[in-house]
Amino acid sequence: MVILLLVLTLVVFFLFNLLPGDPARLACGKTCPxxxxxxxxxxxxxxxxxxxxxxxxxxxxxxxxxxxDNPETAIFxxxxxxxxxxxxxxxVLDLLSRAFPxxxxxxxxxxxxxxxxxxxxxxxAALKRGRWQDxxxxxxxxxxxxxxxxxxxxxLITFVVIKWQWLPFPVFAPPEEDPARFVQTMLxxxxxxxxxxxxxYVRLTRNQVLETFSEDYVRTARAKGLxxxxxxxxxxxxxxxxxxxxxxxxxxxxxxxxAIITESIFSLQGMGNIxxxxxxxxxxxxxxxxTFVGAAFIIAANLIVDLLYAVLDPRVRVS
Amino acid sequence: xxxxxxxxxxxxxxxxxxxxxxxxLEVKDLFVSFPTEDGLVHAVDGVSFKLERGKTLAIVGESxxxxxxxAQAIMGLLDRRQAQVSGEIWLDRQNLLALKPAQVQALxxxxxxxxxxxxxxxxxxxxxxxxxxxxxxxxxxxxxxSEARRETIQMLRRVGIPAVERRVDAYPHQLSxxxxxxxxxxxxxxxxxxxxxxxxPTTALxxxxxxxxxxxxxxxxxxxxxxxxxxxxxLGIVADVADTVAVMYGARIVEMGPTSVLYKRxxxxxxxxxxxxxxxxxxxxxxxxxxxxxxxxxPIRLPVGCVFEPRCKYAQLTNGxxxxxxxxxxxxxxxxxxxxxxxxxxxxxxxxxxLTALAGERASVxxxxxx
Numbered sequence: 001m002v003i004l005l006l007v008l009t010l011v012v013f014f015l016f017n018l019l020p021g022d023p024a025r026l027a028c029g030k031t032c033p034x035x036x037x038x039x040x041x042x043x044x045x046x047x048x049x050x051x052x053x054x055x056x057x058x059x060x061x062x063x064x065x066x067x068x069d070n071p072e073t074a075i076f077x078x079x080x081x082x083x084x085x086x087x088x089x090x091x092v093l094d095l096l097s098r099a100f101p102x103x104x105x106x107x108x109x110x111x112x113x114x115x116x117x118x119x120x121x122x123x124x125a126a127l128k129r130g131r132w133q134d135x136x137x138x139x140x141x142x143x144x145x146x147x148x149x150x151x152x153x154x155x156l157i158t159f160v161v162i163k164w165q166w167l168p169f170p171v172f173a174p175p176e177e178d179p180a181r182f183v184q185t186m187l188x189x190x191x192x193x194x195x196x197x198x199x200x201y202v203r204l205t206r207n208q209v210l211e212t213f214s215e216d217y218v219r220t221a222r223a224k225g226l227x228x229x230x231x232x233x234x235x236x237x238x239x240x241x242x243x244x245x246x247x248x249x250x251x252x253x254x255x256x257x258x259a260i261i262t263e264s265i266f267s268l269q270g271m272g273n274i275x276x277x278x279x280x281x282x283x284x285x286x287x288x289x290x291t292f293v294g295a296a297f298i299i300a301a302n303l304i305v306d307l308l309y310a311v312l313d314p315r316v317r318v319s
Numbered sequence: 320x321x322x323x324x325x326x327x328x329x330x331x332x333x334x335x336x337x338x339x340x341x342x343x344l345e346v347k348d349l350f351v352s353f354p355t356e357d358g359l360v361h362a363v364d365g366v367s368f369k370l371e372r373g374k375t376l377a378i379v380g381e382s383x384x385x386x387x388x389x390a391q392a393i394m395g396l397l398d399r400r401q402a403q404v405s406g407e408i409w410l411d412r413q414n415l416l417a418l419k420p421a422q423v424q425a426l427x428x429x430x431x432x433x434x435x436x437x438x439x440x441x442x443x444x445x446x447x448x449x450x451x452x453x454x455x456x457x458x459x460x461x462x463x464x465s466e467a468r469r470e471t472i473q474m475l476r477r478v479g480i481p482a483v484e485r486r487v488d489a490y491p492h493q494l495s496x497x498x499x500x501x502x503x504x505x506x507x508x509x510x511x512x513x514x515x516x517x518x519x520p521t522t523a524l525x526x527x528x529x530x531x532x533x534x535x536x537x538x539x540x541x542x543x544x545x546x547x548x549x550x551x552x553x554l555g556i557v558a559d560v561a562d563t564v565a566v567m568y569g570a571r572i573v574e575m576g577p578t579s580v581l582y583k584r585x586x587x588x589x590x591x592x593x594x595x596x597x598x599x600x601x602x603x604x605x606x607x608x609x610x611x612x613x614x615x616x617x618p619i620r621l622p623v624g625c626v627f628e629p630r631c632k633y634a635q636l637t638n639g640x641x642x643x644x645x646x647x648x649x650x651x652x653x654x655x656x657x658x659x660x661x662x663x664x665x666x667x668x669x670x671x672x673x674l675t676a677l678a679g680e681r682a683s684v685x686x687x688x689x690x
Contacts, residue, residue, distance in 0.1 A: 130400060216440040222396055223435075224455040224506070225428030238445055314490040315444060 001303055008295050009061070013054050016288050043067055044086060057083070057288075082292070083285030085278075092289045095274065102172045103270035106262065107255040109186055110193030115248060118198045119237075122205020127232055129210060137202060144199035153192045153265035160188060170266040189266045193259060197251060204247060208240030215239065241312055246305050253301030257294025341409050343372040343546055344393075344514060349406035351388050351397065358619040362388040362402075364570035367648075370563070372513070375540065375547040377557040377578070379593070380567035383615055386550045389567075390516045393548075394433050395423035410514060429459040432507035434536075436519040438499035442491040449475075449487035452506045459510050474505045478535060497528035504535060511543055518550045533560055555597050558582060563654075566590045569616045569626030572648060576655035583674070586657045586666035589627045591673045625660055633669060636661055 032040075041047050044067055045056055056065055060081035066074040067084050075091075077084055082092040125137045160166050168181075170189055175182040212218055213236055221235040258272030267273075271290060278286035310316045351363035363385040370376045378386040391397050393408055395415060408415040410431065415423055435441040443451060449471050456467040468487070475483045478501040491499055500520065507515060517536060521529035537560055540547050549560055557564055558578060565575040566589065574587040585591050592611040613630035616622055625641040628634045634641050637660040648658045651666070659666060 216435055216437055217443040219396060220435065220441045220503075220506075221443070223394060223427060223433045225424050225426070225458050226454070227424065235443055239443065313445060315492050 001299060004299055005296060006058070008299070009058055009292060010054065012288055012292050012295065013057055014050070016284055016291070017050060017053065040086070044084070082289035085283050085286050087281050087283045088286075092285050095286065096271065096289060096293065099269055099271050099274050100256075101174065102268050103256060103258060103263070103272065105172075105175060105182070105186060106189050106193065106259055106268060106270060107252055109190040110197070110255070110259075110262075111248070111252055113190050113194035114198040114201055117194065118201025119205050119244075121198070121202045123209060123232060123237060125202065125206040126209035126213075126236070127228065129206075134206075138206070141199040141202040144195045145203075147195065149192050149196050149261050150265050152195055153188070153262065156188050156191065157265070170268065172268055172270075189259075189262050189268060192262050192265065193255070201244070201247070204244055205237070205240075208243060209236045212236040212240045242309060245308050245312065249301040249305035249308070250298065253297040254294070256297045258290065341412055342369040343411060344370040344548075345407070345409040346389070346393070347407040347409070349389065349392060349408065350404070351385075351392050352403045353401055354403070355619075360618045361570050361621055362618060363392065364621060366406075366567070366570075366572055368563075368565055368572065368575060370546060370548070372546050373540075373544050374562045375549060375560055377549045377551060377561035377564045378567055379551055379554055379557055379564060381552055381615060383618065384567040385570040385618075386567050387518055390433065390518050390548065390550055393514075394427060394431060394516060395420070396427075396433075425459070428455055428512075429510045430512055431514040431516070432510070432512040433516040433518060434500070434503050434507050434520045437523045438496055438503050439491075439523065441503055442499055444491055447488050447490060448494070448502045452502070452509055455506050455509050471505075471509065474509050475502070478502075478505045478508075478539070479531075480505075496524050497532065500524060500528075500532055501535065504532070504539070508539055508543065508545070511545075513546060514548070515540070515545045516548045516550070519552070520549070521556065522551070522553075529556070536560070554593050566593065569621055570618060571626055571658065572656075573627060573658045574656065575648070580652070580655050584652075584655070584667075584670060585674070586651055586655075586663075586670045587627075587659050588631050588633055588661075588669065591670060595673060595677060625658070633661060633665070636665055 038047075045053055048056070059065065060077060060079070060083070062079055064077055064079035064081045066076040075084060077091055077093070080093065082096065084090070085092055085095060088095065121137055121141075125134045128134045157169070161169050167184055167187060170185045173181045173185055209232060215236075217239070218231060218236050221231045226235075256271070258270060258275045260272035260276060262268075263270045263272040264276065271294075274286065275290045277283070278290065345368075347367050349363050349366040350361075353360040353362060366385070366389055368376065378389065380386045388397070388402075392402075392404055393410070393415065397404060399420075404416060406416065410426070415426070418426075442448065446454075449468060452471040452474065453464060453467040456462060456470060457464070460467075462470075472483050472487055475487060480486050480498060480501055486494070486498075491502070494502065500523075504520075515536075520536065521532050524532060533556060536547065536549075539545065547560075549557070551557060561578045563575065564578050564581045565572045566581075566587065567573065568589050574581065574585060574590045581590065582594070585594060589611070592609070595609040596611065598608060611630060616626055616629065622628055622642075623645070624643050625631070625634075625637075625646050628641040631641065641660045644660070646658045646660045648656045651657045651663055657666065661669070
């Protein structure tokens with residue numbers, strides 16, 4: 001996994017450094033005199049060969065690094081140093097560590113809503129397979145799945161916040177300070193995140209349950225005289241849980257890297273919003289860092305999912 | 320929880336109460352069909368049989384002949400949204416098909432239990448075998464977990480699982496196929512069912528293990544007084560276990576009778592074909608097995624007349640009757656039923672020809688190589 005992360009830094013770094021555009025010019029502005037440009041370029045290390053730049057980037061991750069030769073004007077970035085944003089004049093790690101809690105809570109709350117509704121509705125649909133309840137649910141799921149999240153978000157803001165004024169406009173309030181306000185302000189973003197994902201998980205759960213229905217051990221469970229509810233949840237769903245766990249792990253990880261649309265609609269200053277602005281500003285260190293962090297979450301999620309397999313499936317456990 | 324709906328009746332008392340009494344199990348005009356996009360699949364087409372308490376019935380037939388569907392209909396395991404089921408299934412004087420699903424569920428695993436063909440896939444891979452049996456107990460009897468576990472260990476020991484204290488917490492994948500089938504048997508018998516249905520219980524097992532499993536089922540049957548239905552495609556194992564044999568072909572019972580009678584005086588050409596195609600050790604080396612030519616009928620378009628007519632060597636003897644008229648299951652001698660358009664004389668002549676030839680083969684081999 002560590003090797004994978006190192007390979008990842010290599011790919012991410014060179015991917016973005018091969019992009020056209022001179023980062024120093026962007027930092028300095030259009031009417032930049034050549035000597036100043038040169039100085040900035042040198043200070044940020046862009047005059048070095050690419051391999052040297054990469055080495056500095058990686059060593060910065062572990063021991064930190066400083067930008068500039070002059071000890072008085074140099075900016076020191078302590079480990080793990082993700083870089084320095086020249087357009088914001090800010091340490092990237094600081095930037096991200098302020099944005100991450102917002103994305104984190106957005107994801108966790110949304111995940112909780114979508115996984116609960118997804119599982120319950122999926123099980124219910126499987127129990128009523130082929131009947132009108134199943135068809136209605138699947139219809140709603142398809143609707144939710146195909147609905148763009150900015151549309152749902154704008155509808156919710158228009159009605160719930162502006163017209164009916166049931167909830168304040170979402171402004172992130174840390175949960176440890178004011179839990180009630182935190183829930184109030186985050187409810188709409190959570191719903192927007194949950195709608196799209198819940199729709200997917202309803203279908204996934206229903207299909208997993210129906211697929212395991214044809215398994216012999218589900219028939220054995222029925223032959224024991226267990227109630228249908230127990231057959232579905234304890235036997236069919238339990239056996240079909242693995243793909244659901246996989247999908248959930250990767251979905252959470254992907255959202256940790258930034259829920260771009262949802263954050264934009266509600267103006268939440270999370271990872272996604274920062275990602276967009278850095279792309280617009282061509283703020284290369286921030287883009288590199290966000291990509292790296294996002295990919296690291298995916299890798300970590302993969303590892304956690306693999307460990308969960310062993311918990312879920314005794315056949316995977318190594319004695 | 321709904322308890323057992325009638326009192327259990329001690330073995331033998333049914334027979335004593337007179338001819339009007341229903342037998343322990345009676346299946347009457349059972350029809351099962353599945354609507355599909357290609358048409359209606361007739362899986363069971365008018366099956367009737369009776370079985371007395373404590374006896375064993377073997378249902379023999381090839382894949383798709385309707386034997387497993389018959390068993391699942393008795394157990395109430397068919398999805399009534401997919402299967403159309405009609406007829407009567409009387410178990411211990413209750414018509415199972417007239418009961419509510421919850422009532423059948425209460426009987427399932429308690430009054431009637433089932434062992435399936437493939438022990439590899441019939442146990443839940445994620446739960447310990449002991450817990451799976453405990454679950455079967457507690458589905459029907461209110462009992463503390465520890466007591467259910469004690470009972471489970473006793474039953475596992477009874478079905479011949481070595482080192483039970485260790486195995487009870489094993490997962491299915493840690494056991495061999497034979498062991499898993501023993502676990503299945505323990506699970507089926509844990510609530511002392513009156514009726515046990517074994518659907519090809521030995522098909523997925525090694526030949527050496529097959530005999531052990533059959534013997535175990537017979538021992539337990541004797542011990543608990545269980546009525547047993549064995550479903551198999553292997554006529555070879557039937558002779559040792561069954562009191563009565565029903566031969567199914569094309570969703571119908573084509574011949575039924577006491578086992579010894581059927582082996583000696585089978586009359587239906589299909590049954591005779593099955594008997595001739597059993598591989599035997601005492602057959603002449605190099606002698607070819609006699610297969611039944613052709614393929615079973617499509618369950619969507621069953622033949623109008625006799626289901627076996629397209630493959631029957633003797634069909635022309637009926638002057639076309641077997642192509643147009645559906646034959647009834649008639650009693651050719653007491654308790655021996657045949658569904659065939661051939662006259663009784665023709666049937667008996669063909670029967671003795673085929674069976675004498677088989678016996679002759681055996682005798683000649685025995686003569687050449689005295690054991």
